[in-house]
Amino acid sequence: MPDTSLPNSWDARAKAHSFFGFTDLPSIAERGTVVLTHGEGPYVVDTDGTRYLDANSGLWNMIAGFDHPDLTAAAQAQYAAFPGYHAFFGRMSDQAVMLSEKLVEVSPFEDGKVFYTNSGSEANDTMVKMLWFLHGAEGRPQARKIITRGNAYHGVTAVSASMTAKPYNAVFGLPLPGFLHLTCPHYWREGRDGESEAEFLARLVDELEQMIATEGADTIAGFFAEPVQGAGGVIPPCDGYFDAMLPVLRRHGIPIIADEVITGFGRTGALWGCESYGFVPDAIISSKALTAGFFPMGAVILGPELSDRLQRAVDVIEEFPHGFTASGHPVGCAIALKSIDLVMNGGLLNNVNHLIPTFEAGLAKLAQHEHIGEWRGRGLMGALEAVRDKATKTPFEGHLSVSERIANTCTDHGLICRPLGQSIVLCPPFIMTDAQMEEMFDKLSRALNKVF
């Protein structure tokens, strides 16, 4: 644990001038701030020299670990060649041109177009503005409502936070009007007593039909879904979910957007989460693994129909008035090109598929614990949900959730994993070895035995 006693400690200095987001303040008051200086493969190292195995890949993004030489080399070469440029006014870097070609090539789309942002939140905001613009231009200015699902996480900007169905956003007076949230498709938690999974799914489809009927199909701009919900606690949808929901949306002409900020580039075992669930959306939101976390970057990847319609609409006004200073930054694009190469040709995706059986077996084994109600996951993203009573699924009470106590104990054992609600979430880097995976489960198991 970091030394919090010295007035000039890294912890004291961090607390003096850093305003913390998404941080449990009582926890860092008691335990101190972990200040990191560098990484070695899947490990990060703090100012005291303590090494932590990061089972969460940073924030789901560092798929190639923290010091991958090829990514560093790609960044260095591009910094030396051309350190920065935007993608507007008829100018853009050669790297952005090449990355757009590559993204369309590896996407599930036959053809399409790409728009760059600096983050996943901004990519979701951009997509919403594209939909509002499109519907307005096509004579449906009333089509402004956005449908997402309970427990969804789409980001923190005012629009993407409104799409995010988390109660904490109430402190900002969000969601904004017109952001509608369906039931989270988590059968284990949301299914009613005696309801089968098929009946649960039928209820969700009915809810969607009802929502569209009540709101009016012509008022809805789009439906956004993470193929596997990530920050909601790693929640794969119930069986048959997308197969049953998407035809309803299609029938009403509602665009379907896959938020693949976490699931994109191999996390679920296929290149895209939508591929794992057998559907092709109208557009994909990407970030995080897009640059293996080596550069802040996001992208909207438009499929052929949406991009053609948008292009026709924008041709009328001759300019799409939207973008960010660093959109299409050449260093980010060069890193993304290298990262995609590593995933597809450099063995990362193969290693994900090699690791999945061990990962699932490790989660299933820990789920035998009397206080783990459920394990769930898809590919290399998984969660263990803690319960006080396994039979009734009753959660633990108290300010510091039991998942936070488990995560803190893991940190004491040199393992970083993430508490999300009542769950402990694991999202290991794609470069993990079998031995590191064993170390991860061993440390987590020791932490569970200590807390319970």
Ligand code: PLP
């Ligand atoms: N969408 C999803 C599915 C995410 O998981 C996240 C971040 O975790 C975002 C969007 C927001 O991305 P960012 O934090 O880069 O703004």
